[in-house]
Amino acid sequence: MDFLKGNKEDFLNFLNSINDENVAVLTHTDLDGISSAIFLNEILKEKGIECSYLNFLSLDKGLFSNVWGELIENNIEKIFVCDISADADLEDFEKLRKEFDVFLIDHHPFDGELESWKNVVKAGSDDCAGLMVYELGEELFDREKWRWLLDAVIIADFSFKKKENLEKLKENYSEINEENIFESISGILVKKIDANLTYFEKDLRKVYDMVYNKEFDKLEETYLIIQKEIDSFINKFEEDAEFFPEKNLYIYYFKPKFKISSTLSTLISLKYKTKSLIFIVEDTKDENYLKMSARNQNASEDMNKLLKKGIEGLEDANAGGHAAASGARIMKKDLDEFKKNLLS
Ligand SMILES: [Mn+2]
Numbered sequence: 001m002d003f004l005k006g007n008k009e010d011f012l013n014f015l016n017s018i019n020d021e022n023v024a025v026l027t028h029t030d031l032d033g034i035s036s037a038i039f040l041n042e043i044l045k046e047k048g049i050e051c052s053y054l055n056f057l058s059l060d061k062g063l064f065s066n067v068w069g070e071l072i073e074n075n076i077e078k079i080f081v082c083d084i085s086a087d088a089d090l091e092d093f094e095k096l097r098k099e100f101d102v103f104l105i106d107h108h109p110f111d112g113e114l115e116s117w118k119n120v121v122k123a124g125s126d127d128c129a130g131l132m133v134y135e136l137g138e139e140l141f142d143r144e145k146w147r148w149l150l151d152a153v154i155i156a157d158f159s160f161k162k163k164e165n166l167e168k169l170k171e172n173y174s175e176i177n178e179e180n181i182f183e184s185i186s187g188i189l190v191k192k193i194d195a196n197l198t199y200f201e202k203d204l205r206k207v208y209d210m211v212y213n214k215e216f217d218k219l220e221e222t223y224l225i226i227q228k229e230i231d232s233f234i235n236k237f238e239e240d241a242e243f244f245p246e247k248n249l250y251i252y253y254f255k256p257k258f259k260i261s262s263t264l265s266t267l268i269s270l271k272y273k274t275k276s277l278i279f280i281v282e283d284t285k286d287e288n289y290l291k292m293s294a295r296n297q298n299a300s301e302d303m304n305k306l307l308k309k310g311i312e313g314l315e316d317a318n319a320g321g322h323a324a325a326s327g328a329r330i331m332k333k334d335l336d337e338f339k340k341n342l343l344s
Contacts, residue, residue: 002123002124006121007121010120015047015049017078021076022077023044024074025040025053025080026054026055026056026081027056027057027080030083030157031152031194032128032156032157033082034207035130035153036082036105036132036133038208040080052075052076054205056204059085061089061092062092064096071100079102081102081103083107085109103120104120104121104122105129107124107125107129126165127162128153128156131153134150151169151186155190189216189219193211193219195222195223195225196210196222199225200222230260230264234267234271236254237250240254246343247343248274249275249277250272250275251277252277252278252280254279255281264279272297273298274300276295276303277296278292278306278307282332287332290329294325294328296323303324303325304321307326310338313341314341315334316330
């Protein structure tokens with residue numbers, strides 16, 4: 001793999017600089033983040049180093065400040081940051097680097113400022129962070145034992161779009177291509193893990209442990225729960241959605257237990273390709289708001305324009321997107337007004 005910045009030597013030097021300091025791993029909330037942390041943990045173990053603190057961060061403002069207290073409590077001195085773009089909050093990252101000895105392994109696009117930084121390995125977007133760690137530590141852990149996870153993360157992060165990485169998958173799946181990739185054994189595993197990431201979004205450590213310990217039966221259990229919820233809303237769609245024939249439009253307001261709305265809107269819109277569809281759920285971050293996604297697979301009507309018409313004159317509302325798929329957010333109290341606008 002070609003790194004855009006930093007190299008294996010930088011990684012090994014940092015690793016070798018660890019004596020008896022407490023080490024933390026901060027990683028992203030997706031399978032790429034999880035597998036980076038697992039490979040890294042295997043490498044640390046081989047070096048006789050224990051990871052004292054592990055956490056999963058989403059790319060929000062203040063992401064590092066949020067765990068600052070725990071880093072201090074655990075007497076952390078050395079930190080690996082994986083699959084997290086420093087410019088999610090550059091100032092916060094600078095603060096972290098001032099206080100701790102930090103090594104960054106990431107593949108998100110970066111701006112020039114990182115050029116002068118030490119202890120950074122960056123790859124292009126199409127090489128996932130899991131693959132980066134796997135290769136950085138290649139001489140240091142039992143890579144064959146973890147090959148199944150490497151295949152999974154290449155699929156999950158769409159790193160197979162790069163020819164070299166698709167070739168890697170072909171070593172185990174000679175017939176694999178972009179169309180059938182999610183039906184391969186690794187592809188199916190990715191779907192199961194993704195369902196668990198949705199289900200346990202507040203306790204990702206659980207998913208990390210299940211993947212680390214290869215508890216595939218448990219992963220499957222949750223997958224079936226999520227699948228069941230998706231299926232039940234698909235089945236209830238015809239009955240529960242409002243249909244407005246004059247606009248050829250369905251409005252489906254539903255209350256899922258889990259974050260399934262984007263998967264659901266895609267699946268239903270593929271069944272109703274000639275219709276306009278608006279899916280509405282409550283905003284889990286603020287119950288006073290509704291989030292909606294509009295779909296029209298044939299783009300026979302412009303969903304972006306439709307939603308913009310819907311939010312006209314509404315307080316604190318926004319909408320935007322493409323003709324075939326668009327999104328909006330409004331205040332819950334304005335739902336009737338929104339519908340009136342749509343149908344006028
Ligand atoms: Mn990633």
